[in-house]
Amino acid sequence: MNRKKLLALISKKNERKAALTTKADTCEDVAELRKINAEVDALNADIRGLQEIVDSLPDDENNANHASVDDRTAAMNGEIPSVVGASAHGQQNRRAAETDTDSPEYRRAFQEFVTRGTPIPTELRANANTLTPDVETVIPTQLYNRIVEKVETTGMILPLVTRTTFPSGIVVPTSSVKPVATWVLEGKGSDRQKKTTGSITFSHFKLRCEISMSAEASAMVLSVFETNFVRQVSEAMVKAMEMAILNGDGTTQPKGILKETPEPGQALTAAEINYKLLLDAEAAIPQAYESGSRWCMTKPTFMRFFGITDSGGQPIARVNYGISGVPERVLLGRDVVLCGDYMDSFSDTLPAGAVFAFIFNFSDYALNTIYDLGIVRKQDWDTEDMLTKAVMSMDGKVIDKQSLVTLAKAGA
Secondary structure (H helix, E strand, O other), X not given: OOHHHHHHXXXXXXXXXXXXXXXXXXXXXXXXXXXXXXXXXXXXXXXXXXXXXXXXXXXXXXXXXXXXXXXXXXXXXXXXXXXXXXXXXXXXXHHHHHOOOOOHXXXXXXXXXXXXXXXXXXXXXXXXXXXXXXXOEEOOHHHHHHHXXXXXXXXXXXXXXXXXXXXOOOEEEEEEEOOOOOOOOOOOOOOOOOEEEEEEEXXXXXXXXXXXXXXXXXXXXXXXXXXXXXXXXXXXXXXXXXXXXXXXXXXXXXXXXXXXXXXXXXXXXXXOOOHHHHHHHHHHOOHHHOOOOEEEEOHHXXXXXXXXXXXXXXXXEEEEEOOOOOEEEEEOOEEEEEOOOOOOOOOOOOOOOOEEEXXXXXXXXXXXXXXXXXXXXXXXXXXXXXXXXXXXXXXXXXXXXXXXXXXXXXXX
């Protein structure tokens, strides 16, 4: 089978996957959702297998049927909402199979590409068949692993959320079973327990960060350059991820926690910060969701709570310093996560309706990451500078908002 027919078959399988995704959006039967997911998994496996065959074909086979990298990427992605993804482990294996990106020669060539824009020699260049079409070259596997490790362990909010690596477009069923015990007469049956089911489908949004690497960096020792590169990429991406986890619009980036509408009675307003406000917030949390839920606010907002005492004169906020010396903040016995400048601080000038603090179990937020890291260099026509950008794909959503309690500034 020639390349053209293989790509057509991949396209048909992607169309079938798109139809299944649409069907899953309205499906409420758990068994049917599992059946759909099983078929989607099989389609993904078929597509990957077909793509491997396409990649193994000689470049000169049937020149008329030869497909460019963009064509192959489009066929893999299907130009539909359901895009074939891969886990971090799968991406790493594919990289290793394509080229030895950990060789000293490739790593040094990568340094020259980032700092000077010098193209990586053809004999060293990795196959550009990634899930991010505008990537010019892939990051060496060693740097890639260090970036992933640092991204997953740093930040204030990122380590608290649930991390997944589902292929984008796949339907992931979510369900909450809340059985209620009832007394019945002997020989009588109890009411059938009802199960609330739903599903979630992850899309993929591109996250890009500009890297400030001057030409002088090309003279650095390789290990120093790589350390600086990992630091700049991971710090920029962690900040962007955490900002999206809180405030993402869900259109061009993952949907943030504060874009969700809290359950009735869990969206509180206040004209001032006082002890009663905290009691009302604690009372609004459903008992089943108390465990694991944390406060989230800025440091200036926390300091406003810090001076409040209860009726016995005891401060309601505490700052503890553990063995590591890292401050641990607690508010009425509940852990507090400071979120930097990701949200507004309480002040007299804060607009009405603006959220200044909230309670949430961050494990109920799923951040789905497709670790397909790559590098692209483009010219900034405003400054005429060459910009080096790192690119990766991800999506995120709240999978259960029952624990969300928000505090917003009340109107005049």
